[in-house]
Amino acid sequence: MTETETNVYDVVVVGAGPVGENVADRARAAGLSAAIVESELVGGECSYWACMPSKALLRPVIARADARRVPGLRQAVQGPLDTAAVLAHRDYFTSNWKDDGQVGWLEGIGVDLYRGHGRLDGPRRVTVEGPGGERHVLTARHAVAVSTGSRAVLPDLPGIADVKPWTSREATSAQAVPGRLVVVGGGVVGVEMATAWQALGSQVTLLVRGGGLLPRMEPFAGELVTEALTEAGADVRTGVSVEAVTREGGTVVVTTSAGDRIEADEILFATGRAPRTDDVGLETVGLTPGSWLDVDDSCLVTGTNWLYGVGDVNHRALLTHQGKYQARIAGAAIAARAAGVPLLETDPWGAHSATADHAAVPQVVFTDPEAASVGPSLAEAEQAGHRVRAVDVDLATVSGAGLYADGYRGRARMVVDLDTETVRGVTFVGPGVGELIHSATIAVAGEVPVDRLWHAVPSYPTVSEVWLRLLEAYRDGK
Template sequence: MKNAASKTTPDTTFDVIVIGAGPIGQSVAARARAGGLSVAVVEKELVGGECSYWACIPSKAMLRPVVAVADARRLDGAREAVTGPVAAAGVFRRRDRYVTDWDDSGQAQSLADMGAHLVRGHGRVDGPRRVAVATPEETIVLLTAVHAVVVCTGSRAAVPDMPGIAEAKVWTNRTATDTATVPGRLAIIGGGPVGVEMATAWQGLGAEVTLIAREPRVLPQFEEFAGELVDASLKAAGVDVRHSTTVTSMRRPSPAGPVTLLLDDHSEIEADEVLAAVGRVPLTGDIGLETVGLTPGSWLDVDDTCRVRGVEGGWLYAAGDVNHRALLTHQGKYQARMVGNAIAAQADGRALDTSPWGRHAATADTHALAQVVFTDPEVATVGLSADQAARDGREIRVVDVDIPATVVGALLYADDYQGQARLVLDGATDCVLGVTFVGYGVTELLHSATVAVAGQVPVSRLWHAVPSFPTISEVWLRLLEALRDGERQ
C-alpha cells in the first residue's frame, strides 16, 4: 500500500482506531470517548454509512408515504379524500431530504463535536494495532492504537453469479434507494426483508413489480403466518409473486433496453430493471486481514464482547454486519456500546462483566434480537420463533391470537384490519422467549415485547401490565387470555 501513494505521514497514535464511520463506528467512538479515550475514525465513503444513505433511512422515507396512503384507504371517510396515486416525485424529494442529499458534513461534524478525529480514506489493518489509510490526496496516514482497533466496515449486497448478470446491470439496495425514476416493470429477486420492502415501495410508487422468491413463501426466516399475510397483501396490491422459483440467467442486448430473465421452469419474465435482494457479503476483502492471520473477505468470528477470535493480544474487535451476528443497524449499535464499554473498562484496568446480560456481553444478539419488516402489513418480531425454540430443545408453549377478531383498538385503527400475534413461552419458567406481531401499526408494539424477552418477564407479572383501551396493545391481554383459556381445557 505504501508504494501506491506519493507520501507517507508520521505515525499518529490514538487509544482506539475505528475503521468505518457508519452508525456502528460512530457508536463505538462515542462510548470510547465517554470512557475518556482518544479515538480516530477512518471512513472511505460518506460518514453515516450504508444505513444513512442507501438502506434504513432512505427505504423507510420511501415506504412511509406509500403505507400512509394505504392506511387512509382503509378508513371510511378518509379513503374518499385519496383522489390520486402516490406522487413519486414528492416521495423522492422526501427521501433526499432525509439523506441530506448525500451530504455527510453534519455527521462529520458530530464526530468532531464528540472529540473523535476523522481520517478520510481507505483504511487497512497493517499488522498488530496499526492501520494504514490511503487518503484521497494520495498520501498514507499511519495510525497506531494503544488499546484496540475496531472493524465496522459493514456489508454490501450480494449479487448472484449467473450468465448475463453483468450486462443486465442489476440494481442493488443502493440503486433501489437512490434512483429518482420509477421503472415501468421491476423484477425483484429475493423474498427476504429487502425484497418484500422494496416490492411494497416500488409497487406503491407506480412500478409493475414481479417478486421472485426461491423459497415456498416470502420471509422464510419468520413465523409462517408472517410470510403468508405479507404475501397476500403484496398480491392484493398487484405484485406478481413467484414462489419456489429461481432465475437461471439474464440477457439485456441493449444497455437501454429491457432485461429478460429465464426461470428454472423455462419461462421468461421481461423487466425494465432488476433488483437483486439475495443477501449480504462482508466488506472485509481489502482491509488488511491477512496481516494479522485472518482470511480476507470473510465474516469475522467474535466472542460475546465482539473481540475477534484468533488474533494474538486480543486488540482487534468487529461490530455490526462484519461479525454476522445480526445484520441490523440497531443491533450493531448495541454491539458497539458493548465494545466501547469493554475497551474503556480494560484501558482503566477494570474487569469485564461478560456474564449473560452483563455490561460487556452482547447477549441480546442470540436471546432478544428484535427486527421489523416495513411492509404493509408490518412484521415485528423479537427473540425466538416457535421453530427456533423447538430446535433448541426447549419445552415451549405457543399462543396465537387473530388480532382483528379480538382487539377493538385494531378495528378502530383500520376498518379491514389484517393481523396476527404469537407468544412463545418457556414451558419450564413461564418467561417470554419470543413474540411476533403482524399487522398495521404493530412496529410501535415491538419494544414492549423486547423488554419482556430481554427482561425474562414471567406470565404472572405480565398480567399486571395493563394495556390502554382502545389500542392495538390490547393484543397483550388477548394473548394472556388465550393462554389461560388453553390451560383450562
C-alpha cells in the same frame, strides 16, 4: 506517495457507519482518544442506502394504505402518490448523499476523521490511503474496531455485470420509477422494495426461490405480506429461481427455472449479504480476507486481545439497531480493558456482554402490513431444544385494531418457555405493529414471568390490548 508521521490514538475505528460512529463515541465518552476511517460517506450504509432512504420511500406508502382504511378519510386519498415529492422526501432524509452534518457531529465529540481506505497493517496498526494519494499511519494503544459492514451479493450468472442489476443501493437511491421491476429474493429487502416501488407505479414481479416470503419469521408473516402484495398488483412467484438474465437494448430479460421469460426495465437482486472484510488487511493479523469475524460477547475477535469486530462484520445480527447496541457494548469493554477494570463477564446482562444478540433481537419489516418479531420463532425454539408452547391471536378481534382500521387484518403469536414460564419470542403482523414490538422486546430481554405480565395492563382501546388476549389464550389453554 508520501508517508505521514504516525499518529497514535487509544482507539482506531475502521468504518464510519452508525456502528463505527458509536464505538468512537463510547470511547470518547470514556475519556479515550479516537480516530475513525471512512472510504465513502460518514454515516454509512444505513444513512444513505438502507434504513433511512428505504423507510422514507415506504412511509408515504404505509400512511396512504392506513388512511384508506379509515372511514371519512378514505375518499380523500384515492389518487396516486406524488412520486416527485416521495423521492424528494427520500433525498432529504439522505441529506442528498452529503455527510457534512455527520462529519460535524464527529468533530463535536472530538473524534479525528481520516478519509480514505483503511487497512490493518499488523497488530494495532492501520494504514489509510487517502483520496489524494496521501498515506496516514494510525497506531492504537488499546484497540482497533473493524466496523465496515456488509455488501449485497449478486448470484453467479453469466453476463450479470453487463445487465447492471440493482442491489439494495440502487433500489433505495433510484431517481425514477421503473415501469417494470423484477425483484429476486423474498427477504426483508426484497419485500420492502417490492412494496415501495409497486406503490410508486412499477409493475413488480417478485421471484422467490423458497416456498414463501420472510422465511426467517413465523410462516403467517410471509403469507399475509404475500396476500397484500398480490392485492396491490404485484406478481409473487414462489419456488422459482433465475436461470439467466440479459439486457437487450433497454429491456432486462429474465429466464426462470419454471421456463418463464419475463421482461422488465430493471432487476433487483436481494439475495444475501457478504462482509466488507475482503480488503481490510485481515491477512496481516492471521485472519482470512473476506471472512465474517468470529467474536465473543464483548465483540473482541477470537484469538486477539485488541481487535474488535462490531456490527454486520460479525454476522450475529445484520441490523443497524443491533450493531449500535454491539457498539455500546464494545465501547464499554474497550474502556474497561484500557483502565484495567475487570469485565462483567459473569453477568450475562452486564455492560460488557451483547447477550441480546442471542435471545432478544427485534426486527420490523416495513411492508403493508408490517411484520415485527423478537426472539426465536416457534420452529426455531423447538429446534434449539426448548420446551415451548405458542398461542395465537387474530388481531382483528382486538378492540383497538378495529378502531385503527376498517377490515384490520393481522395476527400475533407468543412463544412461551414452559420450563421458565417466560416469553421467548413474539411476532406481530398487521398495520402499525412496528410500534408494538418494543414491549415484546422488553418482555423477552427482561425474561419477565408470564404471571407478572398479567399485571401489565394495556390501555383501552389500543392495539396493545393484544397482550391481554395473548395472555388469556395462554392461561385458558393450560
